[in-house]
Amino acid sequence: MALTPLQQEFVLHFGEMGSRWGINRTVGQIYALLFISSEPLNAETITEALGISRSNTSMGLKELQSWNLVRLKHFPGDRRDYFTTPDDLWEIVRTLVAERKKREIDPTLTKLRELEMQGPAGDDYAEARIAELRELIEMMTGFYAEMERLETERLVKLMTLGSRIAGLIDKTGGMIPSLTKRK
Amino acid sequence: MALTPLQQEFVLHFGEMGSRWGINRTVGQIYALLFISSEPLNAETITEALGISRSNTSMGLKELQSWNLVRLKHFPGDRRDYFTTPDDLWEIVRTLVAERKKREIDPTLTKLRELEMQGPAGDDYAEARIAELRELIEMMTGFYAEMERLETERLVKLMTLGSRIAGLIDKTGGMIPSLTKRK
DNA sequence: CAGAGATTTCAGAAATTTCTGAAACGGAGG
DNA sequence: CCTCCGTTTCAGAAATTTCTGAAATCTCTG
Numbered sequence: 417m418a419l420t421p422l423q424q425e426f427v428l429h430f431g432e433m434g435s436r437w438g439i440n441r442t443v444g445q446i447y448a449l450l451f452i453s454s455e456p457l458n459a460e461t462i463t464e465a466l467g468i469s470r471s472n473t474s475m476g477l478k479e480l481q482s483w484n485l486v487r488l489k490h491f492p493g494d495r496r497d498y499f500t501t502p503d504d505l506w507e508i509v510r511t512l513v514a515e516r517k518k519r520e521i522d523p524t525l526t527k528l529r530e531l532e533m534q535g536p537a538g539d540d541y542a543e544a545r546i547a548e549l550r551e552l553i554e555m556m557t558g559f560y561a562e563m564e565r566l567e568t569e570r571l572v573k574l575m576t577l578g579s580r581i582a583g584l585i586d587k588t589g590g591m592i593p594s595l596t597k598r599k
Numbered sequence: 600m601a602l603t604p605l606q607q608e609f610v611l612h613f614g615e616m617g618s619r620w621g622i623n624r625t626v627g628q629i630y631a632l633l634f635i636s637s638e639p640l641n642a643e644t645i646t647e648a649l650g651i652s653r654s655n656t657s658m659g660l661k662e663l664q665s666w667n668l669v670r671l672k673h674f675p676g677d678r679r680d681y682f683t684t685p686d687d688l689w690e691i692v693r694t695l696v697a698e699r700k701k702r703e704i705d706p707t708l709t710k711l712r713e714l715e716m717q718g719p720a721g722d723d724y725a726e727a728r729i730a731e732l733r734e735l736i737e738m739m740t741g742f743y744a745e746m747e748r749l750e751t752e753r754l755v756k757l758m759t760l761g762s763r764i765a766g767l768i769d770k771t772g773g774m775i776p777s778l779t780k781r782k
Numbered sequence: 783c784a785g786a787g788a789t790t791t792c793a794g795a796a797a798t799t800t801c802t803g804a805a806a807c808g809g810a811g812g
Numbered sequence: 813c814c815t816c817c818g819t820t821t822c823a824g825a826a827a828t829t830t831c832t833g834a835a836a837t838c839t840c841t842g
Binding site: 623624625651652653654655658678 | 829830831832833834839840
């Protein structure tokens with residue numbers, strides 16, 4: 417499969433950005449290709465389009481699957497696997513955030529709790545700093561857990577409202593009457 | 600400077616996590632060390648504490664400075680540079696988010712706009728997908744711009760209120776009376 | 783402005799990550 | 813239970829990133 421110049425440039429950009437996102441170039445390119453392709457693609461097509469080895473494609477797809485970033489499709493009479501990305505971009509964002517949290521935040525939270533468990537180490541400053549960090553992360557993951565439940569439409573509205581909500585929270589108490597009344 | 604077992608473990612953990620966060624092990628360790636040290640440290644002390652080369656420390660500190668993650672201090676009669684992290688954890692988070700946005704999001708937004716500029720490429724699906732992605736990113740960065748202005752205290756309150764706010768935004772319109780009234 | 787102390791730069795070494803081709807594996811159909 | 817088609821695994825090659833020691837640079841101080 418030959419790429420159009422537009423596809424080409426898009427794919428190459430995501431390849432380059434890949435390293436900043438903690439995935440490698442190939443994985444970035446594969447994802448970008450699936451993202452801008454209207455039809456599901458099989459491994460052979462991807463291999464050809466990106467000019468990489470078949471095994472590299474296999475590893476890249478495996479990586480993307482471990483991130484839950486691709487969906488598998490099948491066609492009758494064809495036993496090859498075909499891959500796509502979800503149509504809903506918000507679903508993609510949600511997955512991305514969830515996975516990054518799992519890989520980048522959770523292990524640290526676990527480690528911090530573990531360190532606190534070990535009991536007083538006679539290093540007050542370090543202990544205080546660790547506790548503070550753990551509390552911060554817990555607050556943020558708690559907030560995240562709330563947001564996670566929202567479906568796309570509500571999330572969009574929340575983001576649109578952003579500024580107004582922000583302006584409301586004042587230093588004197590942060591209590592919004594219509595908020596505190598309910599529940 | 601010899602590290603306490605607690606410091607040791609904390610530092611090593613951040614070193615390991617570093618790779619997942621797009622920074623290298625040494626940079627992660629240096630940051631962690633500064634974070635749990637009550638006093639500012641100079642390059643020589645860091646070098647010794649982490650058992651790395653002096654030049655590696657220099658590069659790591661330079662990297663951290665480019666991320667705006669460390670503060671420089673000086674003591675009278677000592678012309679060496681001493682480094683610390685901010686006391687306020689929220690300030691650290693803000694910096695982290697701002698820098699990651701700059702490195703991981705902005706270049707892509709620019710690229711997407713650029714691709715759209717190049718005009719119709721006869722690939723409707725790809726064009727639509729790119730436009731959709733750009734719009735999503737613009738919405739998120741817009742929301743981020745709002746949040747960025749909030750100082751620590753308000754942010755904490757917003758996060759604490761999270762669930763209630765989320766529950767309010769309903770499908771029928773998302774308009775919260777007390778919100779819509781004020782500008 | 784010479785010398786000492788401190789930091790930065792840089793080319794190559796070391797370590798790590800990514801990529802490939804070949805071989806192993808898996809499972810549907812005959 | 814063999815064969816074919818497709819996928820995965822894996823050991824080594826290639827590429828990239830990180831780290832080091834030596835030299836260069838920078839900047840106070842006397």
